[in-house]
Amino acid sequence: MTSNKTDRRNIACLHRKRRTLSQRLGACKELVKGSLIVNRRRCGKPRCRCQEGQLHESYAFTFKKSGRSVLIHVPKWLEAEARQAQRDYRKLRALVDELSAVNVALLRNKARRSKTRRR
Numbered sequence: 001m002t003s004n005k006t007d008r009r010n011i012a013c014l015h016r017k018r019r020t021l022s023q024r025l026g027a028c029k030e031l032v033k034g035s036l037i038v039n040r041r042r043c044g045k046p047r048c049r050c051q052e053g054q055l056h057e058s059y060a061f062t063f064k065k066s067g068r069s070v071l072i073h074v075p076k077w078l079e080a081e082a083r084q085a086q087r088d089y090r091k092l093r094a095l096v097d098e099l100s101a102v103n104v105a106l107l108r109n110k111a112r113r114s115k116t117r118r119r
């Protein structure tokens with residue numbers, strides 16, 4: 001009986017965890033599957049700061065589309081948004097792994113219970 005009670009408590013805990021994870025998944029809506037890259041270059045003007053090592057930076061987002069790499073320029077003012085998009089995607093992937101583990105535990109539990117029920 002006690003193990004049954006523990007089982008039920010564990011299952012309730014897993015369901016709670018699943019609810020929380022799915023809510024967090026929904027919060028990753030700004031995701032972009034890709035990478036933000038920073039290009040650093042010299043402009044070629046003779047008296048520019050870049051000649052002394054302070055290179056000009058520009059940002060781009062790369063992602064795959066139909067197997068091909070696509071690159072879009074990201075203006076400086078959109079850098080934070082692009083970083084957030086990248087973070088959201090990584091977060092989503094980690095959440096999917098966590099959610100999958102919870103669902104595996106629930107499946108395993110259901111399978112075990114159905115086995116004991118048939119005995």
Ligand SMILES: [Zn+2]
Pocket residue numbers: 042043044045048049050051056
């Ligand atoms: Zn320059």
